Amino acid sequence: MNPVFVKQSHKIKVAKGSGSCYRTSMTKWVKTDELERVNTRNVLKAIELEKGLSRAQVARRLGLSRTTISTIVSKLISLGFVTEGQSKAKGRGRPGIHLSLTRERWHAIGAEFHSKKWVAVVTDLEGRILKILENPVRKEDVDSFLLGLNETIRKILKDLPGPMLPAIGVGAPGLVDCDNGVILRADDFGWRQVEVRKYLEEELRLKTFVLNRHRGGGLAEARFGVGRKVHNLVYIGIGTGISAALISDGILIHGANYSAGEIGHMIVEPGGDLCGCGKRGCLQALASGSALVRMAKEALQRGEASSLRESMEGEGGELSGEQICREAARGDSLSLQCVGQAAKYLGIAVANIINTFNPDMVIIGGPVGQTGDPLVHMIREEAMRWAMEHPFSATQIVRGVLGETAGALGAACLVLDRKLELVCAE
Numbered sequence: 012m013n014p015v016f017v018k019q020s021h022k023i024k025v026a027k028g029s030g031s032c033y034r035t036s037m038t039k040w041v042k043t044d045e046l047e048r049v050n051t052r053n054v055l056k057a058i059e060l061e062k063g064l065s066r067a068q069v070a071r072r073l074g075l076s077r078t079t080i081s082t083i084v085s086k087l088i089s090l091g092f093v094t095e096g097q098s099k100a101k102g103r104g105r106p107g108i109h110l111s112l113t114r115e116r117w118h119a120i121g122a123e124f125h126s127k128k129w130v131a132v133v134t135d136l137e138g139r140i141l142k143i144l145e146n147p148v149r150k151e152d153v154d155s156f157l158l159g160l161n162e163t164i165r166k167i168l169k170d171l172p173g174p175m176l177p178a179i180g181v182g183a184p185g186l187v188d189c190d191n192g193v194i195l196r197a198d199d200f201g202w203r204q205v206e207v208r209k210y211l212e213e214e215l216r217l218k219t220f221v222l223n224r225h226r227g228g229g230l231a232e233a234r235f236g237v238g239r240k241v242h243n244l245v246y247i248g249i250g251t252g253i254s255a256a257l258i259s260d261g262i263l264i265h266g267a268n269y270s271a272g273e274i275g276h277m278i279v280e281p282g283g284d285l286c287g288c289g290k291r292g293c294l295q296a297l298a299s300g301s302a303l304v305r306m307a308k309e310a311l312q313r314g315e316a317s318s319l320r321e322s323m324e325g326e327g328g329e330l331s332g333e334q335i336c337r338e339a340a341r342g343d344s345l346s347l348q349c350v351g352q353a354a355k356y357l358g359i360a361v362a363n364i365i366n367t368f369n370p371d372m373v374i375i376g377g378p379v380g381q382t383g384d385p386l387v388h389m390i391r392e393e394a395m396r397w398a399m400e401h402p403f404s405a406t407q408i409v410r411g412v413l414g415e416t417a418g419a420l421g422a423a424c425l426v427l428d429r430k431l432e433l434v435c436a437e
């Protein structure tokens with residue numbers, strides 16, 4: 012039998028300041044089963060965006076009949092996504108029944124690799140973190156990275172607060188092919204073609220979604236952190252490498268082949284230091300955590316005084332970009348010099364981003380970027396020197412607020428965003 016086609020035309024209200032983008036109207040020809048899927052997704056999204064809506068209000072928002080909404084809401088309740096509750100009566104009217112997400116029914120897992128460790132989180136349906144697990148890895152090579160991921164997820168699966176959405180979100184370093192879950196290249200580690208999704212799906216028999224760790228951090232800050240209610244934002248993640256998340260009205264921009272946001276390879280000094288990508292003068296060769304460590308080590312070898320020497324002793328002789336930012340915040344002059352040098356290049360990059368993307372907000376994040384205030388202050392000053400006055404006047408440059416769990420939370424968002432498909436496919 013030929014599939015039945017119907018004309019679908021509905022309106023979705025954009026929740027003010029939600030930071031998410033929906034088409035205000037949509038008209039197309041779709042198959043009936045596809046129409047049901049689209050409507051179910053839209054009803055769930057509407058309930059997620061505007062807390063406390065009644066069935067009638069959802070029907071009005073989406074331009075659908077009360078009967079359709081009732082059928083869909085009943086389905087969403089039986090799937091464990093939506094709960095009905097009584098709202099207080101206004102005046103003499105009857106108390107209304109409002110709809111909300113069932114927070115405690117389903118859980119999502121996200122994990123991110125940074126600073127020689129995996130950080131994994133378990134969240135409820137609204138993205139609240141219920142559990143955090145840290146798992147250090149011995150070496151920063153591909154085998155330790157994958158084994159560490161496997162071990163981390165197995166550990167967190169052992170003690171879940173309730174049923175989980177059957178998938179894992181992973182924030183990985185480097186340029187990530189999100190459709191296939193492959194790290195195409197991670198220049199800060201020298202890795203190529205790391206098949207993260209294939210590995211984890213074979214090991215755990217669980218669907219796996221992978222994205223660049225800093226894109227994950229940006230997604231989390233945009234939804235739950237300092238970037239909430241911001242329309243256009245750029246999140247710059249600084250760790251051993253540097254990359255960014257470009258987010259416009261809640262949508263993460265991937266580009267033609269996943270490279271949108273790879274600002275670590277923006278040339279900020281033609282002919283400058285050699286980068287892992289083979290070019291010279293890339294931002295991450297001059298201003299990443301690895302670059303900070305190189306600058307500090309050279310100065311320490313020259314015999315310059317610094318509190319970094321004691322700090323290194325406490326870390327077993329190791330030095331990291333995070334330590335340098337911490338010591339800079341405590342006023343250590345050598346650390347401040349290194350941070351100032353990195354901020355010079357980061358400021359040029361931020362100015363270029365402001366001039367071309369015209370964001371409302373630039374968030375400085377990642378393990379190095381969110382450690383202490385001096386780096387953000389210096390980046391702001393440098394960016395002001397180079398950016399065009401008009402777009403700069405509309406841009407806030409701030410530090411991320413989600414700390415160590417930002418990337419893992421962003422990875423969990425990949426699972427949360429597919430909750431309906433994941434549970435219906437079971």
Ligand SMILES: [Zn+2]
Nearest residue numbers: 276286288293
């Ligand atoms: Zn490069």
